Every structure is written in C-alpha cells, then in structure tokens.
Amino acid sequence: MTMSDYVGKHILIDCYGCKVELMKEGTELFRFLFSDDGPVKIEVDDTYIHETNDEVIMAAYASRVHICIHLYPDMAYAAIDLYSFDSEMIPTSVMKAVRTYLKPERIRATSVKRGDMTAITDMKPSTKLKTTTMRKFRNTGKKINNAGKKVARYIVHNRKNRDDLGPE
Known part of the structure; x- marks a missing residue:
C-alpha cells in the first residue's frame, strides 16, 4: 500500500522509564526536535505549551502535520501523538528522535493508516514493542x-x- 492509498498516518508512541531529568524542561525537547538542524524537517506554523507541576503538554502544528507530546516526569512516562498527512514527513524519524532525547527503557508505537479509501484493513492498528x-x-x-x-x-x-x- 502506498501513501496515495490512504490519507495520512497516525502514530501513537508510549515511552516508559524515560530519564526524568530530561523531562523537566519540556521546551528543550521542542527545541531539539524543531531546530534548524533538528531531526524533524517541518516548518512549524504554531506551537502550544502547557506546564503544570506534574505534566507538560506541547503541541506543534504545521501544514498537514501535528505533533502532540505529553510528558509526565513523576511517572517517567511520555505519550506522543503524531499525525501526518504529508508523504514527505516520515513519522518514524520523530520516534527515533524522541527515543534519542528521552532515552526510555521501553517504547511502544501504534501505527494507524488514516483514511484508507480502498479497504477497511486500517481498522486494526499495528503495535510494535522495543525493550532496551x-x-x-x-x-x-x-x-x-x-x-x-x-x-x-x-x-x-x-x-x-x-x-x-x-x-x-
């Protein structure tokens, strides 16, 4: 199946056992991902950052792409939601970058092809686990x-x- 067979790709990433000291400053993760020489090659149109004592929520919006990152330092857990409607944007590059930055002990990614116009096979997401x-x-x-x-x-x-x- 090629990207032309479906509208977009939606990846949900769960990171367990992340380095807590790297999660305290959520904005640093954003700078790492979206800097000019960063791993994510999209032009961000808008961002949203919300920080509380036990949670950091960050969202980046670009043309045909959104990335939402939830950091929970108390639990050493991060949840990343990535939707891409752009064939140029490779969602796995974001996953590799997040893994490099947060250094989780275990990571789980669930991938769903959105808007498959040819079949209903995209209704069951595929899940992959990686344990350090x-x-x-x-x-x-x-x-x-x-x-x-x-x-x-x-x-x-x-x-x-x-x-x-x-x-x-």
Whole structure:
C-alpha cells in the first residue's frame, strides 16, 4: 500500500522509564526536535505549551502535520501523538528522535493508516514493542530470583516431609 492509498498516518508512541531529568524542561525537547538542524524537517506554523507541576503538554502544528507530546516526569512516562498527512514527513524519524532525547527503557508505537479509501484493513492498528537491553537484564534477573525462591521452597518442603529413616 502506498501513501496515495490512504490519507495520512497516525502514530501513537508510549515511552516508559524515560530519564526524568530530561523531562523537566519540556521546551528543550521542542527545541531539539524543531531546530534548524533538528531531526524533524517541518516548518512549524504554531506551537502550544502547557506546564503544570506534574505534566507538560506541547503541541506543534504545521501544514498537514501535528505533533502532540505529553510528558509526565513523576511517572517517567511520555505519550506522543503524531499525525501526518504529508508523504514527505516520515513519522518514524520523530520516534527515533524522541527515543534519542528521552532515552526510555521501553517504547511502544501504534501505527494507524488514516483514511484508507480502498479497504477497511486500517481498522486494526499495528503495535510494535522495543525493550532496551537494561530492561531485558532486569526482567531476566527477576525471573532467576523467582525461580531460586521456588527451588528453596521445594527443598524446605521436602525436608519437612522426610521421615527419620535413611541418610539425608
């Protein structure tokens, strides 16, 4: 399917375990993304930034494109909403740039082709997960720890149920 078969592309990006110190100043992320030598090559027409104690919301609007970023430093979580009606704009470049800047432990992207005029196949979004190496190590360590606890419980249980006959 080519871009001419559908109207636009909508990507929802969830970033978990982001570097909190990088999330405090949301405007820095905007400068990083949209500077002249930045990774996002669009001419921004308007921006909106709203900051509270526990949330930063930023939106950038360009011709046929919008990007909305929600930062939650207390949860080390970021949600990015990207809609592109422009075949020149590559949404995955935004995802790579956000990953580079926020350094999340885990990222999930859901992509939806909007306005597919030829079929209804776009009704089910495709979701991809990417887990960092550190997160994989932590998960493996936890599994090993849990397995060790199960073995220890098994040994203790068998000792309690043994009779006094025979060697240990």
